[in-house]
Amino acid sequence: MKLNELTIKEAVEGLKGKKFSSVEITQACLDQIEKHNSEINAFIAVNEHALDEARRADEIRESDSNSPLLGVPIALKDIYMTKGLRTTAASKVLENYIPQYDATVVRKLKDAGAVILGKLNHDAWAHGASGENSDFGPTKNPWNTDYVPGGSSSGSAAAVALNMTIAASGTDTGGSIRQPASFTNTVGLKPTYGLVSRYGIIAMASSLDSIGHLTKTVEDCAIYLNVTAGNDPMDATITKNRIPNYLEDLNKGVGGIKIGMPKEYLGSGLDPRIKENIEKVIKKFGELGAEMVEISLPHTEYGLACYYIIQPAEVSSNLARYDGIRYGYDRSYFGDEAVRRIILGTFTLSSGYYEAYYKKAMQVRTLIRQDFEKAFEKVDAIISPVSPTPPWKLGEKVDDPLKMYLSDAYTVIANLAGIPGLAVPSGFIQHQTFGAGFIGDLPRSDRGLPTGFQILGPQFSEKLLFRIGHAFEQTQERRICEI
Amino acid sequence: MKYKPVIGLETHIELKTKSKMFCACSADYSGREPNTHVCPVCLGLPGTLPIPNKTAIEWCIKIALSLNCNVSNISKFDRKNYFYPDLPKGYQISQYDEPFGLAGWIQLKDKRIRIRRVHMEEDTAKLTHQFGTQNSKLKTQNFSLIDFNRSGVPLVEIVTEPDFENAGEVTEYLQKLQQIVRYLDVSNADMEKGDMRLEPNISLAVSEQGLAVGNKSQQPKAKSQLPPYKVEVKNINSFRFVAKAIEEEIVRQSEILDKGETPLQETRGWDENKNTTVSQRTKEEAHDYRYFPEPDIPPIRFADSQISNIKSQIPELPDSKRERFVREYAIPVYDAEILVRERSDADYFEQTVKDGKKHNLTPKQVANYIINKKPNIEKTVPAELVELILVTQETKELDKEELEHAIELVLEENPKAVEDYKKGKTQVLGFLIGKVRTLLPPNSSSEGIRELIEQSLK
Numbered sequence: 002m003k004l005n006e007l008t009i010k011e012a013v014e015g016l017k018g019k020k021f022s023s024v025e026i027t028q029a030c031l032d033q034i035e036k037h038n039s040e041i042n043a044f045i046a047v048n049e050h051a052l053d054e055a056r057r058a059d060e061i062r063e064s065d066s067n068s069p070l071l072g073v074p075i076a077l078k079d080i081y082m083t084k085g086l087r088t089t090a091a092s093k094v095l096e097n098y099i100p101q102y103d104a105t106v107v108r109k110l111k112d113a114g115a116v117i118l119g120k121l122n123h124d125a126w127a128h129g130a131s132g133e134n135s136d137f138g139p140t141k142n143p144w145n146t147d148y149v150p151g152g153s154s155s156g157s158a159a160a161v162a163l164n165m166t167i168a169a170s171g172t173d174t175g176g177s178i179r180q181p182a183s184f185t186n187t188v189g190l191k192p193t194y195g196l197v198s199r200y201g202i203i204a205m206a207s208s209l210d211s212i213g214h215l216t217k218t219v220e221d222c223a224i225y226l227n228v229t230a231g232n233d234p235m236d237a238t239i240t241k242n243r244i245p246n247y248l249e250d251l252n253k254g255v256g257g258i259k260i261g262m263p264k265e266y267l268g269s270g271l272d273p274r275i276k277e278n279i280e281k282v283i284k285k286f287g288e289l290g291a292e293m294v295e296i297s298l299p300h301t302e303y304g305l306a307c308y309y310i311i312q313p314a315e316v317s318s319n320l321a322r323y324d325g326i327r328y329g330y331d332r333s334y335f336g337d338e339a340v341r342r343i344i345l346g347t348f349t350l351s352s353g354y355y356e357a358y359y360k361k362a363m364q365v366r367t368l369i370r371q372d373f374e375k376a377f378e379k380v381d382a383i384i385s386p387v388s389p390t391p392p393w394k395l396g397e398k399v400d401d402p403l404k405m406y407l408s409d410a411y412t413v414i415a416n417l418a419g420i421p422g423l424a425v426p427s428g429f430i431q432h433q434t435f436g437a438g439f440i441g442d443l444p445r446s447d448r449g450l451p452t453g454f455q456i457l458g459p460q461f462s463e464k465l466l467f468r469i470g471h472a473f474e475q476t477q478e479r480r481i482c483e484i
Numbered sequence: 485m486k487y488k489p490v491i492g493l494e495t496h497i498e499l500k501t502k503s504k505m506f507c508a509c510s511a512d513y514s515g516r517e518p519n520t521h522v523c524p525v526c527l528g529l530p531g532t533l534p535i536p537n538k539t540a541i542e543w544c545i546k547i548a549l550s551l552n553c554n555v556s557n558i559s560k561f562d563r564k565n566y567f568y569p570d571l572p573k574g575y576q577i578s579q580y581d582e583p584f585g586l587a588g589w590i591q592l593k594d595k596r597i598r599i600r601r602v603h604m605e606e607d608t609a610k611l612t613h614q615f616g617t618q619n620s621k622l623k624t625q626n627f628s629l630i631d632f633n634r635s636g637v638p639l640v641e642i643v644t645e646p647d648f649e650n651a652g653e654v655t656e657y658l659q660k661l662q663q664i665v666r667y668l669d670v671s672n673a674d675m676e677k678g679d680m681r682l683e684p685n686i687s688l689a690v691s692e693q694g695l696a697v698g699n700k701s702q703q704p705k706a707k708s709q710l711p712p713y714k715v716e717v718k719n720i721n722s723f724r725f726v727a728k729a730i731e732e733e734i735v736r737q738s739e740i741l742d743k744g745e746t747p748l749q750e751t752r753g754w755d756e757n758k759n760t761t762v763s764q765r766t767k768e769e770a771h772d773y774r775y776f777p778e779p780d781i782p783p784i785r786f787a788d789s790q791i792s793n794i795k796s797q798i799p800e801l802p803d804s805k806r807e808r809f810v811r812e813y814a815i816p817v818y819d820a821e822i823l824v825r826e827r828s829d830a831d832y833f834e835q836t837v838k839d840g841k842k843h844n845l846t847p848k849q850v851a852n853y854i855i856n857k858k859p860n861i862e863k864t865v866p867a868e869l870v871e872l873i874l875v876t877q878e879t880k881e882l883d884k885e886e887l888e889h890a891i892e893l894v895l896e897e898n899p900k901a902v903e904d905y906k907k908g909k910t911q912v913l914g915f916l917i918g919k920v921r922t923l924l925p926p927n928s929s930s931e932g933i934r935e936l937i938e939q940s941l942k
Contacts, residue, residue, distance in 0.1 A: 082531045095530070102524050104531060201531040208779035235525075237535050237781050315779060318565050321574020322528050327630075350565070350774035359776055 004029035005164045006481055009073055009221040012167055016062065016072045023062070023072025026167070027055035027116050030074045034118070034165045037484060042140045043156040043165055045079050046087055047119035054116040061114065069228055071114030076166040078157050079120035080127060080203040081107050086117070090203050091135040092125040093334040094323050104201025105233045106170065106212055113228040118166050122156030126320065127172055127205040128338045129153045130180060130408045133399055136336055141395065142184060143482050144451055148392040151181030154215065158185040161215045162451075162482050168216045168225055174205045175308055176387070176412025178213045179424035183387035183453030186426045186480060188470070189215045190222045191412075193460045194419035195240045197226075198233035206315035209308075209416040217479075219425060219470040223247035226463060242461060250468045256290035258469065261380035263298040266411060272390045274430045275452060279386050282427050282454050282473070286384070289472055294380050298372045301414060303365050308413035309406055310349050310362035317346025341402065370418045373459070382469055383457040386411050387424050391450050415457055423466040425473055426453045429480075487688035487741060489734050490711060491648035493726075494683040495661060497640045497671050498607060499543050504636040505606040506534030506577065513633035514677055526636035528572030533780050536561070540638035541584070541604060541784065543670040545794050547640055548585025548602040550664050550801060557786050559584050561604075561778040566771050569630060570608040578605035578641075580775040590644075590664075591803065592656050598645040609635040640671075646685070646710065651727035654684060658723050663802045667827045675722050682720045686733040687711040688741060713749040717761050720754045729754045729761055736761070805830055813837060813847035822855050829854065835866040836873075843874055887933065890923040891940055905941055913937060 004026045007015065015021050031051065038044050048054075051074065058072035065071070077083065080090045082100040089095045103111065111117070124134035132140040132155025140155035142148040143163035150159040154171030158181030161169050171178040173191035182189025190213040197212040204210060212229070216222045224247075231244040262283060267276060287293055320343055325331030335343070349358035376383060388408055398405045415422040429449030456466045504511045507525035525532045548555050562580035585602030612629045642661065648654050662673045662680065673680050689711050715737065717729045733752075740747045752761040800808070802824045809820035809830075824830045833854055837847045853859070853873045864872070894916055895902055901912045917933050 080531075088530070090530070098530070100531075101529060200533050203530045204780075206779075235535065236533050238533075238779075314776060318563055318575050318774070318776070321565060321567065322530070322572060324567065324574065326569050327527070327572060328529075347774065350776055352772050352774075355774075355776070 003164070005033045005167075007167060008217045009070070009168055009224050010218070012073050013069070013071075013224075023055040023058040023074070023116060024052060026072070027051055027074045027118070030118055030164075030166055033163065034160075037143070037163055037165065040141065040146060040484070041143055041159050041163060041165075042138050043122055043160040043163070044076065044119045045089060045091065045122050045135075045137050045156070048086060048117050051116055051118050058114055058116055068112070068114035069224065070110065072116060073114070073167050074116045074118045075110065076118040076121050076157070076160055076169045077107065078123050078127075078154055078169070078171050080123070080172060080205075081120075081170055082201040082203075083107055083117065083120070086120065088120065088203075089137070090126050091123050091137055092336065092339070093136045093330060094325075094332075095329045096136075096334075098329055100201075102201060105198035105235055106229050107201065109228055110170075115228075121154075121160055121169060123171075123177075124153035124155065124338070125336050126203070126316070126339050127153040127174060127177055128316070128342060129155075130176070130405050131155070131393070131395075131398065132159075132181070133395065134336060134338045139395055142392055142450075143484060144185065145392075146484075147394055148450060149184070149395055149397075151184035151388070151392065153177040154181050154189075157215045158182055158187055158189070161185070161187045161217060163484070164482070168214060168221055170212075170214045172202060172205070173211045173213050173412075173416065173422075174209045175312060175409045175416050178211075178215060179387050179412050179415075179422055179453075179455050180408070182215050182424040183426070183455075184392040184451060186429075186451035186453070186482070187215045187217060188219050188222050188426065188474075189213065189424040189453075190226065190463070190466075191415060191422045191424075192226065192230065192463060193240075193421045194416075195238050196231075196421070196461065196463070197229045198236045198239055200233055200235035204315075204319040206312040207319060208315060209312060211416065219423070219467055219474050220248070220251060222423070222470075223251060223463075223467045230463075240461070245464055247464050247467055250464050251471050253468050254290065255286060255469055255472045257292065258290075258382065258465075259292045259294055259380040260286055260469070261294050261296035261376055261383040263296055263301065263376070263383060263385060265298055265301045266385040270389050270407075270410065271386060274391060275386050275389065278427055278430055278452050279384070279454055282384065285473060285476055286469075289476070291469075296376045296380060296383065298369075298376060298383075298414070300365065300368045300372050304369060304414045304417060305406065305410050307362045307365040307369065308409065308417060309345075310358050311366065311417075313342040313346035314350050314359050315346065316342040317344075317350065338402070366417050369414060373418045373420055373457075377459045381458070382462070382465060384454055385457065387453050387455045388412075391430055391452055411455070415455075420460055421458055421463050421466055423456045423463075423470045424453045425456065425470040426451060426477065427473075428452065428477065487690060487734075487738055489649050489730070490646045490687050490689050491650075491654060491730060492646035492685045493644045493648065493654060493657065494685070495642045495658070496681040496683075497547070497642065497661075497665055497673060498679045499540050499638040499640060499671050500679075501537055501540045501543065501638055503537060505537050505540055505604075505638040506636055509636065511637045513631075513637065516633055518629070518631035518633060521633040522635070526572075527632055528574075528635075534577055534778075536781055536784070537638060542794055543638075543668070544584050544602065544604040544640045545786075545791065546668050546670060546798055547642070547665060548588065549791075549795050550668060550798055551585065551588040551590060551599045551602060551642065551661075553585030553588030553599060553602055555585055555786070555791050556582070557788065557791070558582070558783055559786075560783040561781045562775045563778050564605075565774040568608070569628065570611050570635075572609065572632065572635060576605060576608065577778055577781070579603035590657055590660055592653060592660070595647070595653070597647045597653070597657050600643045600645050602640060602642050605639050605641060607634050607637040607639045609633075646687075651730040654730060655723050655727050658682070658726070660802070663825060667799055667801055669827075678721055680721070682723075682726045683716060683718050684720070684726055684730055684733075685714050685716040686730055686737070687714045687747070688734065688737045690741075713747055715747060715749070715761075716751045718751055718753050718764065725754050725756065728759065732760055799827070809833075813851070815848050815851045819848075819851045819855060823851060828861060832861045832866060832869075836869050839866045840870045840873065843870060845870060845873055849873060886924065887920070887936060890920050891933075891937055893923065894919040895937075895940060902941065 129152040131149035132152040142150040157169035157171040162185035178189040563575040565575040583601040583603030588599035751765040806820040
């Protein structure tokens, strides 16, 4: 196996056992980036000091081997502030912005010894579900470059899927980690709101933003969360709870665990291939000894409408500071999607409309939260599809924002409720062949496109989600993406 | 007067906490090098988040309680969205519908002014506008400088109901408010440094006398209805200018109403040089602040015990102190009022009274001395002051007899001067006073000499 294909766990073990050096893994990742980035466009910038950092990690290794990520190369979505390293939010507005400080999570990752490979592409300001809203060009799905990798954490998903990095950070405001993870055969975690610090990460919609990551395995996801979770004096919304060791219950299996299936999630609008896939997942959990229970989340149908009121409202306020007076370029540099959300949000917050829109949406949000509270009285966790459809072709939905928004239907609910969601790969599904098209015209079609499902749990139940996800993952074969 | 002024007031008070409202930067910006008390948070850099200052919130509640407000167990911050170059986030963190304090009052001599709300917010940065002159190198360029040292300094806003009817009441209210926050030791309330900023809103209602003159059937009931417009005068930094602005507005609006027109609903500024208000913004250009709950700060909850704990830290305030002084020390209300203006003076007075007791000094004697002689209370400890008062008391008692005797002597010895005085040449009085003084001990005060001579010459 090539070094860039390692998981975090394998990398840490190998580094500890001196089987290879951080410089070697880092070089392998950089080579892979060099080889494929021009086509995939996952990275906006590569950190030119990455090898120096790896060298330093190898030196430190001589005296300290307790740092959990020492020498492990990772990459960051380009809305994480990195001191001295350009951070663009994938927007022309911040094309030349060099941050003065590190985000709390970046500092925690650095303290844990991680090597920063570079900054990853995404939909500008994290607005989008396909990666196509980036001002630095769209990212392509490495499993089939005609297709989108999902978004907004498009570069994170593509880079992890194609082994350009060992793991990557992301942000999830309405599905921006889970959906691209499910489109690229990677594992994505949206943590509980308030578990991981938002300080130093460009805000999209502050009451919904969750700071998570994408990895190659569920276990890696837990290792990474062990580093990023927990108290931060710079974020007033962070939990004061004691942070557990997220690896603790990983191998306990799902025997006796009650898993709910919301009946509303398998209704109309769901692509039959996704439905078929999720039914297989349900069956598998049954075989693993979990107790599958049908539940109801009656307010799900209002989730999307509620989300597309609250989110643009907060976006309109959060983007106000980018006026070009102190840093960055002026407002004429905002792309269409940002402008769309600024206008929507400004409208719904305007006097005379606030009660009808924002306030009402906040009330619906409470109902959605209560749906989950009731559900979690009956079950330990819930599983559902991530995206109602498989990945779509680049350009397919660019001109239809509403269609693009609909792809968030299953994911926004967790953000509205503030609960954690873990996206786990559940295999590959075949393309639809259109009309008289020849299979031979679709060079990678025989490989199919990845899909995944999500596990939702009560607030701060990440340990349980990892346990359930890991149990399922053990039944699957890991596939290496090759171009 | 045909019109009854309806005046309300918004007052911003800057707190003197050590650190800013939402970050750890020093809040003491006065006289500092521009942009030295700044960090990513108060510069509004991408990704930053606010951490509320607990002390500032407690002080805000202290003010609210001192103004007899209701303080509820739950409150929150909101975002007030608007664009201005001194506002780096594009919104100000303030409080909208759940302020820390609601429905209080301040008692003036003759009336009670209702307080609508007391809320907490952050200050903006400070803009300095530079205009290039003919001589300057920058003759074609006008530019503005931004100093972020003030950005994020805690501000408390106090809003009254439109209960004032004239500038005098507003001044009285402001003096009381200033005394209270100084007593609480939460702000220097120094007008010159901009610690207190004032925004009166003024409109004129047609008064009942006016009704009698005007067309009865068309006029609304003046007492129950507010005028259909309101003029706000922004950011005034002296009590005197507020009074002037109010008086100016009353004149200006009266003239418009006299013509049968309604003044525009607008925001005006006070022009110090022209001594008048000038239009800044009309109703059409009014901001829609798009308030919504600040998602970065969870709602603030207070247990009853926390509120009563804050309440217990409130010192005796000027009004009750004045009443107590009158009651306890039997001094005139006038004296008490002067003594309680500053808490330090009041404390000094009480300590001196206490120390003077064993020397049989009366509180009135102490009050007289402090009010008339204005001793430097930082340099003279109360015990020393007691000594000083005793010395003057002694000399004074001596003086009384000696003085009368000396005057008698001088008048006898200077019949010409006496005659001149009686003819109306009052300037000879100075000569006579001088003569009297030569007969008195060198350190005795000249207080009362003039009066006594005048009495003797009647």
